[in-house]
Amino acid sequence: MxxxxxxxxxxxxxxRSRLGDGYAQDLIDQDTLDERLEAVERAATVAEIDAIVADLRPVETTALVPASAAVAVSGPPARMRVLFSSIDRTGAWHVSPRTHVRVVFGNATIDLRQAVLPGGPIELDVNVVFGNxxxxxxxxxxxxxxCGAILGSVEQLSGPPPPGQPRQVLRLRGRVIFSSLxxxxxxxxxxxWGARKRRKREHKALAERSARALPAGDD
Structure with missing residues (x-):
């Protein structure tokens, strides 16, 4: 026993699983999810926990987005939903000016390097719960x-900005809860590995250029 x-x-x-399920299916909103997750952690008995999720019944998930599903591109905002699965968007796929990205108990990769971009900034509204x-x-x-984080992490792996105007603007908004972005x-x-080596070379070259630009000291 x-x-x-x-x-x-x-x-x-x-x-937690039931709350993530309810959030993914729009049964509760972001604020309610945050409040109930905190209440679950504070609860001292099983009865208290059961009361927090009593209005959320387990449902079948087979109708939700599978790993091979595509992001909607007809009319903003597009939506990408991942629940207990994974999805990769790579290659020459069409990007909407604005996309809601919701990952619950899953993993998603959004590769924009060769994507077909809109004629302006790209906005991603991100909500990740127990996922990556x-x-x-x-x-x-x-x-x-x-993007804010609650018991999660938000990390950016990039080199020094190149000279000139940026080619594209990417705006990220949302929250990462028990997850990583x-x-x-x-x-x-x-x-x-290749990206890490390139960034190291770029940072070294930037440091050398900065050192050369400093005025020489007096003799």
């Missing part, structure tokens, strides 16, 4: 990142 502590932990895990989202952009883009800067066809 499980100990009381084990029963409480299992109840928390089931409640990787966004890959080419060097030279302007990134406006306003990573923005990678890579050339087309470049892998993670």
């Amino acid at each position: 499980d100990s009381p502590a084990g029963q409480l932990q299992r109840a928390r895990e089931q409640a 989202l990787d966004i890959i952009i080419p060097p030279g883009w302007q990134l406006d990142n306003d 990573t923005i990678h800067e890579r050339l087309p066809g470049e892998n993670a």
Whole structure:
């Protein structure tokens, strides 16, 4: 028989899953999700946890987005939803000016290096709950990142900005809860190792140029 502590932990895990499911299906909004997740962590008994999710019944998920589903491109905003699965958008796919990206208990990769871009800024409204989202952009883009994290991480892996005006603007908004969001800067066809080596060379070259630009000291 499980100990009381084990029963409480299992109840928390089931409640988190049910809350993520309800959020993915628009049964609750972002604020309600945040409030209930905090309440689940504070709850001292299984009964308290059950009461928090009593109005959310488990449902079948087979009708939700599978891994091979495409992002809608007909009319803004487009929507990408991932629940208990994974999705990769790579190659020459069409990007909407604005896309709602929702990842719950899943993984998603949005590769914009060879995508067909709209004629202006790209906006991604991001909500990741118990999942991972990787966004890959080419060097030279302007990134406006306003994503917050709750017991999660938001990380940007990029080199120094190149000279001149940015070729494209990418705006990120939203929250990352018990999850990770990573923005990678890579050339087309470049892998993670190659990108790290290139960024190291770029930072070294920038430091050398900065040193040469400093005025010489007096003799």
